[in-house]
Amino acid sequence: MKLSVNALREYLSSLYDADVEIRGVWRLDGEKSEGAKDLKGFGYGVPYVIEFSVDGEAKRVVLETMRSGGFGHEYFSDRAGSVLWQHSVFNKLPRHVRSVDVGAFTVDGKGLKSLGDCGEFFIVTEFAGGRLYHFDLDRIKESGRLSKLDEKRCLVLSDYLVEIHKVKREAPSLYVRRARELVGHGECIMGLLDSYPSGLDFVGEADLINVERSCVVWRWRVKHKAHRLSQVHGDFHPWNVLFREGVDFTVLDRSRGEWGEPADDVTAMTINYIFYSLQKYGELAGVFERLFRLFWENYLRKTGDREILEVVQPFYAWRGLVVASPIWYPNLNRDVRVKLFNFIRNVLECERFDLEGVNSYISSA
Numbered sequence: 547m548k549l550s551v552n553a554l555r556e557y558l559s560s561l562y563d564a565d566v567e568i569r570g571v572w573r574l575d576g577e578k579s580e581g582a583k584d585l586k587g588f589g590y591g592v593p594y595v596i597e598f599s600v601d602g603e604a605k606r607v608v609l610e611t612m613r614s615g616g617f618g619h620e621y622f623s624d625r626a627g628s629v630l631w632q633h634s635v636f637n638k639l640p641r642h643v644r645s646v647d648v649g650a651f652t653v654d655g656k657g658l659k660s661l662g663d664c665g666e667f668f669i670v671t672e673f674a675g676g677r678l679y680h681f682d683l684d685r686i687k688e689s690g691r692l693s694k695l696d697e698k699r700c701l702v703l704s705d706y707l708v709e710i711h712k713v714k715r716e717a718p719s720l721y722v723r724r725a726r727e728l729v730g731h732g733e734c735i736m737g738l739l740d741s742y743p744s745g746l747d748f749v750g751e752a753d754l755i756n757v758e759r760s761c762v763v764w765r766w767r768v769k770h771k772a773h774r775l776s777q778v779h780g781d782f783h784p785w786n787v788l789f790r791e792g793v794d795f796t797v798l799d800r801s802r803g804e805w806g807e808p809a810d811d812v813t814a815m816t817i818n819y820i821f822y823s824l825q826k827y828g829e830l831a832g833v834f835e836r837l838f839r840l841f842w843e844n845y846l847r848k849t850g851d852r853e854i855l856e857v858v859q860p861f862y863a864w865r866g867l868v869v870a871s872p873i874w875y876p877n878l879n880r881d882v883r884v885k886l887f888n889f890i891r892n893v894l895e896c897e898r899f900d901l902e903g904v905n906s907y908i909s910s911a
Contacts, residue, residue, distance in 0.1 A: 554596060561647055561670075562600045570597040574608060595673060606673035607646055611666055624732075626650075629667040635804045636671065639779065640710065642797050643788075646670040674796040676788030679703075683784055683818060687826050692833045695792065700837045702793040703815060704844040711776045711808040711849065718772035724806040725769040728860060729761050733802065735860070738867040746872065748883040753891075757863060760894040764860035768807065771857060778806040782814045783865075808851065809858040816841055817865035820889070820904065824882045830904045842901055855899045862899070866890040885909070 551568050558566040574593040593610040612625040633648035647670045679699070686696060729735050739754050779786075781801035788796045816838055823834030830838060846852065868874060870886035885908045892907040893899065900906075 555598075557649070558596070558598060558600070564600050567599045568596065569599060569604075571595070608671050608673055609668055610671070611668045620732075626667040629669045632800065633669055636800055638804065639777070639797070639800055641706065641795065642779075642800055643674045644672045646672060674788050674798070676790040676796060678785055679787040679789055679795075680784035680818075682789070683822050686833055686837075687822050690826070690833060692836060696833075696837070697840060698793050699789060699795075700840045701844055702795070703787065704841045705848070706797075707779075707782070707808070707811050707815075708845060708848045710779065711811070711851075713777035715775050715777075715805050716772075717775055717805065720803075720805055721772035721775040721807070722769045724775075724803050724810075725765050727802065728768075728807075728810075728864060729758075729765045731802070735761050735864045735867065738864065738871065741871065741873050743872065748880050749870075749887050753887065757867075757890060757894065760891075761860050761863055764863075764894065768857050768860065771807075771853070774807055774853070774857070775805050776808050778803065778808065779811050779814075780804075780806060782811040784815070784818050807857060807861070808849075809854050809861045812842075812845060812854065813858050813861040813865050817862060817869060820908075821869040821882075821886070824885055824908070825879070828881070828885070829908055838904070839901070855901075856897065858899045859893050859896065862893045863890045866893075884911075 551571065554571065555566055555568050558568075572595055574595050592613075593608050595606055595608055597604070597606050599605070612628055614620060614625065629648055633645045636642050636645040648667065649670070650667045682696060682699065686692060727734060731737060732740075736758065739758055742749070742754060744751065779797060779800050780803055781799055782797070786798045788798065790796075819834045819838040819841070820830055823830045823832065823838070826832065826834065846854075866886050866889055870878070870883045870890070872878075872883075888909065888911055889904075889907045892910060896903075896907075
């Protein structure tokens with residue numbers, strides 16, 4: 547598909563109710579372009595930066611669509627629903643990058659409009675500068691050293707969850723829905739399990755069936771804890787956090803639900819300390835054990851939520867399935883994948899998660 551700069555100009559002019567001059571359009575993961583040229587290879591699922599001026603003021607936004615395919619995004623309505631939901635909630639969450647508009651490409655691909663003759667939907671967000679948090683973790687893994695800033699950033703992320711999780715809501719049916727979606731949604735446990743190809747050398751189909759069966763049992767345990775329904779991010783991992791100077795940060799891509807179980811956010815971040823530690827040390831140890839403990843101890847001390855240790859199990863299983871995935875991490879060492887599946891199986895067997903026992907979950911098959 548070719549993305550027309552004229553169509554972009556007309557769309558943005560109507561959005562800002564003023565004449566807009568397009569200065570550049572480029573892929574978010576690519577080099578900045580100079581000048582305004584049509585994008586002949588525009589692809590769905592790829593975010594683009596649009597630089598423009600309106601009334602003499604320079605602005606940047608990001609235009610993004612959702613890629614079709616697996617994980618519950620097969621139908622047009624799946625993708626449209628997700629983008630419409632994102633626009634409705636991004637601006638409600640503190641520190642989240644702001645959504646400017648949601649719209650659709652026309653069926654012929656020649657225009658963009660706020661709604662109407664819809665083809666594929668898109669979302670436009672403000673451009674947020676910074677560096678993704680996973681680059682910090684990459685550096686820490688390489689060097690084996692933690693700075694004071696690394697510890698402060700870990701604590702500020704933990705504090706962020708403490709603050710947003712303070713906002714509660716009484717809606718039992720919504721909590722039950724989120725527990726059901728944890729297991730059955732295309733982006734969650736069953737969707738991840740379905741994405742695993744056959745013939746893997748680190749896990750068999752029977753193992754995946756057992757994981758799914760255990761998660762169904764956990765759904766029935768978790769669904770009765772509706773008093774825990776809280777404001778959540780929904781996909782709080784190192785690829786959705788942008789740090790600037792010091793501890794100043796912005797979060798990206800809030801997902802799936804404005805309300806949910808706090809364990810969703812806590813496990814989404816802390817599984818990565820385990821994941822990076824397995825690659826570095828073969829167990830939870832050293833600098834990543836320090837980050838894991840800092841995050842958890844700070845969160846528990848400030849929330850007093852010890853009950854979370856009774857519900858994290860299926861959430862850790864889900865996030866473990868993500869980081870063990872040959873789709874998302876094709877070059878991961880087999881030994882790391884084996885240990886991640888040990889962790890998944892053993893966590894699902896424990897009634898209360900033991901913060902001191904992570905390595906026992908990892909080491910025993």
